Amino acid sequence: MNDTERYLFDVQGYLHIPGLLTQDETARLHDAARCLEHSALACCAGPLQWHAALHNEYDYWRHPEHGYFVTKQSDGGETLMVEDFWLEPDAFDFLIGHGPTMRYVRRIVQGRISINNSELRIRYPGNRTSMHMGFPHGHGPMYAYRVLGNEINCMMVRMVYFLQDVPDNGGPMCFIPGSHKGHFSLPDGIDDMHDEPGLVVTPCRAGDGILFTEACRHGGVPVRNDVTRYTLHVGYGPYFLRSQNISTQNESVNVTDALLARLTPEQCELLVCPIRQPLTDSQTVSGPMMHA
């Protein structure tokens, strides 16, 4: 992240990064995302296996072999969400500690960093992502945006990888720039995201990234063409933040022995911290980790 990018990130609360992934990486991830969609949909045909403890409005299925979580949500059209997508071997592994990404994240998260969130979002035609965060929710301790000692010092941030072109009508992300520093709630009576004052829609090309602080108000405008949108979302923050996936919020990050065995020690350190011990396979995939 150069000084101009840092300036923009500070002013806006997000940064559009063209060409973050190579063409080859993007194509491989897009193919892998579509394969994962098939196994995730098959998973959803099975019995319901999980009820998120903190968000009991979400029903989850868990892949019996690889251990990732799948949920479906409907806002207009449907979203299929696969949390901990890199538990599916092994096309996604290189994103754990991805050099170009880490060079951005290290400029805005200080000290030891870990990954706290990973989602494949599949947004079908008609679907939108409702606006969330901004003041006051985004100012909470886990999402805070601060500048300390002349350095940006964020809590949770997210990198989104675009695996295909997402034009204006393809359901791009949208932001309220500057809302990470806002002090007032959205005025009453605004029900449609397009009516939110200051909304900026961010169409992207395949391989682009968007980095944002969770403090910034954001969402995704409806998919109005007939193309399913595939994006990968990875959350980073100081090492002491626990999982920010909905399925395992504030618990340990969901890893399996199989995933850790194929990663480098540096990659493992991003997922597993001394005070954030992972649950082992025997505690997880076989069932005792299930919530009531």
Ligand SMILES: O=C(O)CCC(=O)C(=O)O
């Ligand atoms: O991709 C979208 O449509 C919205 C993404 C989002 O809300 C998030 O990553 O937190």
